[in-house]
Amino acid sequence: MTILGNEPLEIAGHSGFSVHLRFKTDAGLRIELLVRGFVDEQGFYLLMYRAPTLHYFARDRQVFESVSESFRI
């Protein structure tokens, strides 16, 4: 597994994290993940986007970005 990015990020007004990972399945398919999360008094929130690197990850990443940016509690 490769860590492509790991940085702090503000989500819904809370201090959180953003991690970008890539790994390869047994079948040889590269998969990328964007994991974003934060903690508040209510609990631990995690937003995750996972797609094959080939074609799909880049194609739909903007949708995840929109969801992440518009996320509110």
Added chain:
Amino acid sequence: MNKWRICGCRTGGLHEYLLVSVFLAGCASGPAAKVHYTLEQDPASRPLQRVVLLPVDVDVYELSAGGVKEEVPEWSRSAEANIRSALLVSRGGGGNCCVTEPADISRLTPEERELLEEHLALFNTVIANVLSWESIRGTGAQRFDYTLGEGLAFLKTRYGIDAGLVILGEDVVSTAGRKTTALVGAMFGVAVPLGHSILMGGLVDFASGDLLWMNYQVAAGGTEDLRDPDSCSTTRMRRPSRRWTSHPRPRCYLRNLQS
């Protein structure tokens, strides 16, 4: 377990997610064949001239009396050879098949082989999603516009290959002990599952990556045997073959490819 041998390594046949998806989709009513929406609108929109058969990937397992499933590599190789032969020689028999050329993987560079291998793994994942979505929404509820992306366009530009037929499958053969267990179980009202056979095919347009057509065949209870070349070339293998080409659009499409 991995089966693609295009670069001396094995990258996986029907993974469990796909297997479950096939069975779920098998429960859904409606035709199994799917055709890309652009072909539904205009069957002549993809004038393909050269279509190759990509490496066939079929795993054949032996199912023991206790339910342990173990792959038998020799049977897998035999089944793959049978299916390859049945597909490549069937041209002219019923006029339904146009794929007469196996892919010559040795011409590809190592990087190209790896890229092809990864796209075949992506095909596996995409098909699993097609079937699981179908099992949820029902057949016909979706516009069939799945794609693998443009990563295989080099096969078109550099090698002049327009499209590739991908065949995946799994055959589970019950031992005599397993059949006896099933028989005894039935006497006491206990259902003991026997083997099953699954074949799945898809046609990929290399220029666009679009999945032009796909179909699958599921046979439960060990009624099919892909190790048997006669059954592959005559009756049993022709059943899925006919079914694959029974949809009006693919049949028309395949006829166009032959010309």
